[in-house]
Amino acid sequence: MDHDSRSARWERRTEVPLAVASLVFLASYAVRVLGHGLPRALYDLCAALLPAAWALFIVDYAVRWRLSGERLRFVRTHWLDTLVVILPLLRPLRIVRVYEAVQRRHGEPRLALHARVIVYAGLSALLLGLAGSLAVYQQEHTAPGATMRTFGDAVWWACATFSTVGYGDVVPITPIGRLIAVGMMFIGLALLGAVTGTFASWLLQVFSREDDERRPGS
Known part of the structure; x- marks a missing residue:
């Protein structure tokens, strides 16, 4: 199986879970910034979810890098993905990508x-x-x-x-x-x-x- 097929299969399988993780990351960050009057347990939970979601993003990036077989060229050709790993607040943009993928699976976009x-x-x-x-x-x-x-x-x-x-x-x-x-x-x-x-x-x-x-x- 070639690298492109393996990478495509990985992206199809992870796009929805990573989109959910992106929403969890954004929501947890919002609670950390704005939720000063919320229960301490919820505040601590969000504090734990932030690095957990970030870790998922890093694992996804590492796996796609490995499956691509491009080594350092992957960083240059996927500079936006690299930037998103460094700045995870940009990760909610994946939701837009997932919407497009769902439309494609149901035929031509409406x-x-x-x-x-x-x-x-x-x-x-x-x-x-x-x-x-x-x-x-x-x-x-x-x-x-x-x-x-x-x-x-x-x-x-x-x-x-x-x-x-x-x-x-x-x-x-x-x-x-x-x-x-x-x-x-x-x-x-x-x-x-x-x-x-x-x-x-x-x-x-x-x-x-x-x-x-x-x-x-x-």
Whole structure:
């Protein structure tokens, strides 16, 4: 059996469990950041689930690396997977991938290509916005002179950052908070570009089709 077949079988078998682990990781992280008034037992459980889920991500990466047979080339060709292992808060993006895989298993996706791009970009923005809000709030809300005092402030800041508006009323002041901000700026630009580019392409197709229908003899 070749490496590609073995890797594909592994990914098919693990995509749903890893998606669940991604949700568990995000939920546990949210409880750790926001659940100060919750029972101590639940707080400790989430503290244990975080490294356990992270360990699953590392095992999955190691197995796929081994099955690929590419050695160091795997790291270069799968740089996003490598980044996700280092920054597990990006892992919820796997949920979008699982949705696509489920649609494929039931035949052709129900949505057109343009609609799928917009839907997936929206889901990605929602998941990454939540993860980014949690991460930056954790770093900022106790910092001296911080303007981001509540989680609502962090969500407002994430929306302004993703939309590239940047009002400046709430800004990160810690080094890690600013590093998170830079990452979210790049992600926001990429997602916004994907959505606007896809929408523009759809409009061009619509106008082109209308022009063809109006031409005599068409």
